[in-house]
Amino acid sequence: MNPLVAPEAHARPHRTALSVNVNKIALLRNTRHIGIPDVVKLSRQALEAGAQGITVHPRPDARHIRTQDVHDLHALMQQWPEAEYNIEGNPFHNLMGFVRALRPHQVTFVPDSEDQFTSDHGWRFPEDAARLQPLIDEARALGVRVSLFMDPLPDQMAAARATGAERVELYTEAYASAHGTPQGAAMLARYTAAAEAALAAGLEINAGHDLNRDNLTEFLRAVPGVLEVSIGHALIADALELGLTETIRDYQRCIQNAFARPA
Ligand SMILES: CC(=O)[C@@H](O)[C@H](O)COP(=O)(O)O
Numbered sequence: 001m002n003p004l005v006a007p008e009a010h011a012r013p014h015r016t017a018l019s020v021n022v023n024k025i026a027l028l029r030n031t032r033h034i035g036i037p038d039v040v041k042l043s044r045q046a047l048e049a050g051a052q053g054i055t056v057h058p059r060p061d062a063r064h065i066r067t068q069d070v071h072d073l074h075a076l077m078q079q080w081p082e083a084e085y086n087i088e089g090n091p092f093h094n095l096m097g098f099v100r101a102l103r104p105h106q107v108t109f110v111p112d113s114e115d116q117f118t119s120d121h122g123w124r125f126p127e128d129a130a131r132l133q134p135l136i137d138e139a140r141a142l143g144v145r146v147s148l149f150m151d152p153l154p155d156q157m158a159a160a161r162a163t164g165a166e167r168v169e170l171y172t173e174a175y176a177s178a179h180g181t182p183q184g185a186a187m188l189a190r191y192t193a194a195a196e197a198a199l200a201a202g203l204e205i206n207a208g209h210d211l212n213r214d215n216l217t218e219f220l221r222a223v224p225g226v227l228e229v230s231i232g233h234a235l236i237a238d239a240l241e242l243g244l245t246e247t248i249r250d251y252q253r254c255i256q257n258a259f260a261r262p263a
């Protein structure tokens with residue numbers, strides 16, 4: 001255990017907030033022009049079900065979340081003062097326009113390329129510090145919390161904090177893919193060490209990417225101080241699976257009704 005980290009951080013005085021990433025709802029919606037599934041309606045449903053936040057990652061190619069979605073979800077979030085709106089993206093592409101226009105609770109800076117398949121790495125320090133600095137300053141001056149997407153590298157955390165960012169989001173793909181393998185425990189220990197270094201540097205901690213119902217509990221038990229997990233891909237896939245049986249029954253009812261004798 002890192003001696004610079006207060007034991008309370010391991011005592012888990014908080015409960016981690018679940019921010020639902022709705023990118024994949026928009027991805028499905030975008031394959032037709034009839035507005036279903038409805039991103040705002042399902043985000044409201046997620047909040048009503050107990051999610052504490054909504055996350056979007058409006059990529060420059062608008063393959064899933066579009067500009068209008070970001071604005072519509074901002075309007076929805078005004079009705080949920082206890083929930084947080086987290087907008088992710090590259091501040092050197094399209095992200096800062098949303099920050100300036102909407103001032104969400106949190107913005108997560110992610111170093112993706114314009115056509116990135118999905119996020120696959122965090123920022124690097126000292127290399128990225130100078131160019132990030134003015135954008136972090138600007139977002140914070142607008143009252144927006146800044147979180148930096150980071151690989152689980154303990155020696156990067158002090159430099160991340162030196163930029164003025166309040167949080168880091170630990171990129172959890174490496175944990176998720178090692179989970180359940182012989183390398184799983186060692187990989188998890190890297191996240192624990194990174195979180196301890198972040199806490200020692202005065203950073204708060206988020207985590208996300210490929211978290212799911214199989215790997216989430218173990219992660220949160222081992223990694224101290226995680227205030228928010230953002231989960232999208234697996235959660236939306238689970239929602240399809242868990243909702244499929246009832247949906248099939250409902251369609252069968254519709255078919256049955258067509259053949260029922262009128263009363
Ligand atoms: C920043 C991050 O962790 C990503 O998980 C991202 O938000 C997901 O993006 P896609 O839904 O486009 O894969």
Ligand SMILES: NCC(=O)COP(=O)(O)O
Binds near residue numbers: 169208209210230235
């Ligand atoms: N920041 C990570 C996120 O929002 C969702 O990632 P994933 O669960 O879709 O992999």
